Amino acid sequence: MNQKKKMQDEISAELYAKFFHGLSNPTRLKIVQSLLGKEKNVSELVQELGIKQSQISNQLACLKWCGYVDARQEGKYVYYQIKDERIREILRLATEVVGDNAAHISECTRM
Structure with missing residues (x-):
């Protein structure tokens, strides 16, 4: 494998790892799981998830920046929704894989 191809593969692997991260x-x-059902604002997410507003807002900023969610403003509220329908499919597939391997995943000491 030439040096350029090897470097591209490493960059690609890092980018994919970041995506899953x-x-x-x-x-x-x-x-993200909460937004699969319908769009919500920060207050709704705080109430539903029981997580501090600052944490929700910080994580939403990350999710929005990286393209997992999108936002729209309605009056004084900002509503968040899944930006790309493929995220739904990724989570559906992950649910199946985790369901089939839950015992092994929960006992894994290497991750």
């Missing part, structure tokens, strides 16, 4: 934070994952 976006969903590896429990707060971000809970927010």
Whole structure:
């Protein structure tokens, strides 16, 4: 493998890892899962998830920047929704994989 191809593969692997890292934070994952049902504002997410407003807002900023969610303003409220329908499919597939392997995943000491 030539040096240029090897460097591209490393960059690609880092980028994919970062993408999955976006969903590896429990707060971000809970927010995304909550938004699968319908769009919500920060107050609704705080009430539903029981997480501090500052944490929700911080994680929403990350999710929005990286393209997982989008926002629209209505009056004084900002409503967040899933930006790309493929995120729904990724989470659906993850649910299936976790369901099939939950015992092993929960006992894994290497991650």
